[in-house]
Structures are given as C-alpha cells and as structure tokens.
Amino acid sequence: MASKGEQTRERILEAAQSTTLEKGFAGMTIDDILEATALTKGAFFHHFKNKADLGRAVLERFAQNDLDLFNDFSDRADRLSDDPLERVLIFLRLFEEYLDDLGTPYPGCIFASYTHEAKQFSEDVQDYIEQSLDAWRGIYEAKFETLIEAHPPKIEVTARELAEMILTINEGGFILANAKDDATWTQRQSREFRRYLTLLFS
Amino acid sequence: MASKGEQTRERILEAAQSTTLEKGFAGMTIDDILEATALTKGAFFHHFKNKADLGRAVLERFAQNDLDLFNDFSDRADRLSDDPLERVLIFLRLFEEYLDDLGTPYPGCIFASYTHEAKQFSEDVQDYIEQSLDAWRGIYEAKFETLIEAHPPKIEVTARELAEMILTINEGGFILANAKDDATWTQRQSREFRRYLTLLFS
C-alpha cells in the first residue's frame, strides 16, 4: 500500500493535471490545488520544490500512465487476433472504447497543453515531450510496419506516415472535443481513420 | 490609410497573438506586450479596457483573418478548376503552400490555444470559438457536398465527416508541428488527407 505521503502526492498530481487541462499551466495557481485537495502550503512544498517541479512531475506521470495504457491496448489487441490489419483496428477500437467510458470532464493531452505554452517550460521539458511523442508514435509505427508487410496497401504509404497521421488525429480530436464540447469527437475521428485503413489495406 | 491609433492597436494585437501562441493567454503579461511593441501602460489601456478585452480582440481578429484567407483559397480553387474533386484538392494545396511560405516562428491556432485554457475565458468567448469553428467547417463541408454528389465515394461517407476530419487534422498538425519543432508536419498531414480523398473518390 502506498504510504500516506505518496497518496497526498498523488492527489496533488491528479488535481494539478485536471486543473492544467482546464486553465493551462500558467493559469493554474498553487492555491487552486490547495483548494481542490484541501491541503495547505506546507503540505504542497513538502512534496514539490516549486511550481516548475510540479509541472515536470505532472508531465512524467501523464507520459507514464499513457504509455502503460497504450501498451496494454497493444497487448490485448495482439492477443485478440493474429491478422495485422485486425490487430491495428482492434487497437484503435480499444482506445475509442476507453474514451467512451471516461465521461465528463472530458480529458485532454498534457503534451498538447504544455506545447501551447512552450515558452513557459525549460528546454528539457520540451525534449521530454518530444521523446514521449516519439514513443507513442513508435507503438503505432511498429503495428503499421507488420501490417504493410502482410497486406500491400492500395497506394504507396509508409508506416511512419500512418503513425503520424493517427497521432495528429488524436491530438486534434482532443482539442475539437473540448472546443465543441462534444465528447464523441475523438472517437468519430478515430473511426474515420479506421475507414481509411480499411480502404487502404483490404 | 489607417490612422496612427489604429496602427498601434494592430501592433499590440499582433504582438499579443504571437505571445499568446508561445506562452498561452494566462502566461502572457501586459508587460510582455509593452516590451515587444516598445509602448507603455498608458498606450495599452488607451486601446483596451483590460486584458480580457485584449483576449477577445485577438480572437476576433484571428477568426476574421483566417476566414478571409480560407474564402480566398476557396475562390481561387473554384476558378482554377471545374471538377469538384480537383477543387477540393487545389484548396488543400493552396493551404499547404501558404503554410510553406510562413517560415519561423511557426504559427498556431488561437482557437486551440484558448481551448487549452478554456476556464480562463467567459462563456461567450467559448461560444465565439465554437461558431468560428463551425464557419470553418462550413467552408469545407460545402465543398465536400458537391464533391460527393458529383463523384460517388467508394464507401459511404458524409460531407460533414470529411469536413470534421480535415479540421481535426489541421488542429492536430499545428500542435505536433510545434511540439516536434517540425514546420512540415501540418503540410504532410494535409497531403495524407488528400491521399485519402483520392482513394475515396477516384
């Protein structure tokens, strides 16, 4: 079981993440977090050196959680089918299913949020985001590589291009879902991408 | 010719927009703008009631400029071809061409930026963003409607779905372009979307 301190730290991180997604990092004050967690200054600065330290921790936590999630989807998809095309399609559907179950408040992507105020962060934070996005892309790319080998696509297309495309669609989807207050937006776009794949590979 | 005051106001708006895209709205201070424009408090508050007023003005200016740009691309595309498919493809290429010529600092979308700190803004600002996005989508959607009527797609797809898809790809493209510091990202994704259309309608 996590110690008391680790639990509070986690509560702070959770509050910080959701507040960041609503107000941006610069727009989030430490008092916002204290209010959300019913803690005090002393508690906060016991766990984090300063606000930048918190920002970094939120980022790393988000990256790790998301990577775990995607690896899980990937494993499950690979267990559910042997066909490379089906594996990709199931992987995408698992992600859509996950989004369906989330409900409000609709989530967002910390990478995108931080990128929209990139000048607030140090170089290494931006590098970390780049690397995380590369890792994300890598998972997709590997799937598309085996897919392209197994099923020749109708027109010439690389695994990397497809990986970047679904990444783009997901990031864009989160924005539009929030902007239009329409929780189904991202899923719909993911489905549209599946159509494209079906057209390409069948 | 624009009066002196109008020129200053425009300079402030321009500085505010680019600063917002780099640091977010909350992360941008009025002093940032004064430094960028070599103006003073007195000048700023002569033109804008407060910071929220500035935010609103930046938004409206961005929306108007972008709408003008898109309508221009649309008109030019319609003059360059009679075929509905070609018109859409040319329209997309004109946008890609425009992005190519922009150079650094790579631009972004104020709609997306504001959405990432939506809680900072009043209800009507969010409504305005929604409406602007709808207007954007409308331009695309109209093109896809005539396209679908003229060329039956390989699989069933609505004009609205395609319009939402390119919107998503563009928004996502801007984020990834900035996150990965790769100015070609958005164009590459737009090209990928053109492939999809070609596959669908030819």
Add this chain to the structure above:
DNA sequence: CCGGAAACAGACTATTTAGTATGCTTCACA
C-alpha cells in the same frame, strides 16, 4: 514507548502583475 524523521498547518514576505490617475504631446479641423 521514545526519539527522530516524515507529513502537514498557517502566518508571513517579496515580487509580479493588472489596472488607475494624472499629465504631456500630437493631430485633425473649424
């Protein structure tokens, strides 16, 4: 059960930042 460290509370400080008050300068035009 005790001693020290981890965990937390709350008052306080320094700085940043939006916004104001007042006055000076430039410009259109009667």
Add this chain to the structure above:
DNA sequence: TGTGAAGCATACTAAATAGTCTGTTTCCGG
C-alpha cells in the same frame, strides 16, 4: 492658428501569487 480630442508616458496602487519560516502532528523503527 487655436482648441479639443485622440494618443501616449509615467508614477502609483491594490491584489494575486510563489515561495519561506516556524511550529505542530503523525508515523514508524529500535
């Protein structure tokens, strides 16, 4: 050419906000 308004400068105020300091409570191993 004078006059009022638009345009702008600068010193100032009040509030917000990150971070500190000191002290108290809780926990946990010896």
